[in-house]
Amino acid sequence: MGTITINGLVCEFEQGEKIIDVANRSGIEIPQYCYHKGLSVPAQCRICLAQISAPNPRNDGKLELMMGGKLLPTCSTEAAEGMVVTTESELAVANQKAVMEFLLINHPLDCPVCDQAGECTLQDFSYHYGRGHSRFTDQKVKQPKKDLGPNVYLYSDRCIMCTRCVRFADEVAGTTELMIDGRGNQSQIDVFPGVPLDNPLASNVIDLCPVGALLDKDFLFAQRVWFLKRTAGIDPLTASGDNIWVEHNEGKVYRLKPRENMDINTWWMTDEVRYGWKFVHSDDRLTGPVRRQHGLMVEATWTRAYKQAIEMMRGEGSVGVLISPMLTSEEAFALVTAVRSIDESAKFYVGAVPVDGEDRAFKNTGGARDFVMRAEKAPNARGVRRVLDSMNANGGEFGAFLKDAPVHGCVVLTGNYPSDWVTDELVSAISDTEMVLIDTLDSRLVEMAGVVLPSGTFAEKSGSFENCDGVVQHFGQAIPCQHESKSEGQIAMDLIELGSGGVLEQRPPAFGAQIVDAQPGQVSSATESVNLERGELFEVEVIRGEMGKIESLSGYVGSITTAPEDELVESDMEMVTL
Ligand code: SF4
Ligand code: FES
Structure with a gap:
């Protein structure tokens, strides 16, 4: 690793690294348009030009301006030991102003109606490097x-x-x-x-x-x-x-x-x-709990719906639970714990894992790994399998569930797929069995269920997914649960509370206000802070602590890739309080 100086700051560089990459990595701003690390380097926008000096070995290593002092593109010039780069010299600044003026000659003045406004580098660089007026x-x-x-x-x-x-x-x-x-x-x-x-x-x-x-x-x-x-x-x-x-x-x-x-x-x-x-915002979202009463599906409170679900699980015959690969690993763990607290002998299966064709790789330029589009259309089949295996609860895949379903007295299905996932085989396998449905979207199953518990989508929860290479990554909750839905993890916590004879209390939702009737526009006029009946809060960290007690899940404590905190979308617009 060597060092170069960019605008007065000494930076380390790797052999073969471009000057612009060293600057980007070191937080030094060099304006750039055509350059992208993932693409070839045409060096054609000319705004990243700098004056570069380098030690001349034929002159006792004395610093000399390269190319007789002409400006050089930092995006196509490799860093070399001892280089001194400046984008702040008179010549470099004059070039930046000239390029900006050239780029803006035919550019319309429609920033107020442009979608890119606020995240536009033409706006940013025009402000920092442009002239401020047009000639x-x-x-x-x-x-x-x-x-x-x-x-x-x-x-x-x-x-x-x-x-x-x-x-x-x-x-x-x-x-x-x-x-x-x-x-x-x-x-x-x-x-x-x-x-x-x-x-x-x-x-x-x-x-x-x-x-x-x-x-x-x-x-x-x-x-x-x-x-x-x-x-x-x-x-x-x-x-x-x-x-x-x-x-x-x-x-x-x-x-x-x-x-x-x-x-x-x-x-x-x-x-x-x-x-x-x-x-996430589909009109087909299941909005509140429903239960079957005298053959008809009627709206219910969460407590009433849970109680009926628990009665069904404690009824005649065994319980079979389908854990969807759309759920987080923490939710899978909580659901297994919850159902076992109601029926110790319940059997668990991995939900259907849709596959479409084969993986497809796209080559990246410049040595970065290939980008791969995955054929497996579920985010966490491996995580769910890992949890079920570790809890000695893996009764098999979806095919095994279809075979076993008719002999169970009650089945609990989780879905959370982005579109209709219900197959004729599933319908016929569970047609004579009592069913508790935990899902996000309306489907044929709603009419067949004894109890329907609406669940939250990926955007309404946090947790972790294990990808097809076995990498476990955490993600954050973006928005509150929509309507009266709850995450599958919270549903599990509530079942644990009620199953052990506790009661659910009206408590504020875990994450901001519950969205009961969001309207289009910038201000959702019908956001209300609605208290919902719930038991202990489903907290990902707490569940991971429990998971960590099982040796094969100990990686869930502390070693999961964490995600950055929420942040405002980068914008060059100054926020003014009126
Ligand atoms: S400015 Fe946008 S549309 Fe024009 S060449 Fe660049 S990427 Fe393409
Ligand atoms: S970024 Fe366009 S020439 Fe360097």
Whole structure:
């Protein structure tokens, strides 16, 4: 490891590292548009240029300006021992001002209506490195808006031609849908005729675009970014363990974004996960507990519904419990504990693990690991299996459950899948058996159940998932439980309380106000602080402490990758209190 000096600060570098990477890693700002560590380096936007001196071995190692003092791109120049780099010299600053002026010549002044405002590096760098006024008096070139594909719009006249999007489609997605059409100030990004931007990673170009040229159709005008908070999440839909941000405001999720983790997902996420969260606010959500009374499903209090569920579990015959791979490991542990406190001999099975095709790898440029889209469409099958095995509770997979279900006196099903998961085989296997359903979305099972307990989605809980490589990662709760739902973990805690003869009390929810009737818009007018009947709070740390008492689960205490705290979405907008 050697050292270089950037803007007066001495920094260490690895052999082969670019100057811009050393600066980025060391918290030194060098403006940059076309550079991205995951893509090839065209060095074409020219804003990262610096004056660089290096020891000259042919002159006793004396420091000399490289290239006779000409500016050099820090994104394509490797760091070397003893280099002195400055982006603050008169020449470098003059270049930054010139590049900004050039980029802004045809850029429209539509920041107030642009979705990127508040997270736009053109805004940021224009403020820090631009002139503050325009000397351009001619007509700006106007370019069209284009529909590039199912999820992406292009507002061409905002484009600064950094070519990140084109390089991503070529180098990572490998689908090459994007190109540059025309020359000079008539250049436009476009798709080839009849070939929309439609690949499993397509919407990463939205994150890569440093300006508001590539926009997410799904997020268009949905929310100003400075209202959003973000909570660290883990891919809740597949076995990838990809790190994500769940971005939300006033109890409502607005978008998911990739969170960099070079050991797992590098910089990217699939469109499948990016847009797969819509079931969180679906009209099909189960909103409150229901129970069967005289053959009809009627609304019930949580206590009444739990009591009926416990009666069913204590009735004739054995209990079979299906633990969904959509649940966290902590919830699986709590559910096994809860059901065993009601019926010691209950048998547990791993819920259906959907698989779609095969894993698909996407090559990353520059030595980073491949990004892999996983075929297994459940986030925690391994975690659930590990918990069941460790508690001597693994009665088998979904197939074994289907075989055993008819002989059980009562089955408890957990779902929490993002779409309808109920198969004809499942319906026929449980058609003559009493059933307690713990699920998020309406399905055929609701009409068949004796008791229905509505549960919270991934965004409404915290816990850990174990991905297909055996990496266990923690994620945080982003929003309160919607309607009257509770996490499966809280349902387990309540069952433990009631099963042991305790009572549930009206207590405030664990996480902010319960969202009873969220309205669209920036302020959810119907957010109410509703107390729900509950027992002991389901606290992930406490459950992990219990899990740690079993040797094979001891890794759950202290060694799980923790997620960053909630934070505001980065924004350059100053918040003003009126
Ligand atoms: S659309 Fe965005 S990412 Fe693509 S070249 Fe233009 S500015 Fe760069
Ligand atoms: S970031 Fe170096 S030339 Fe664009």
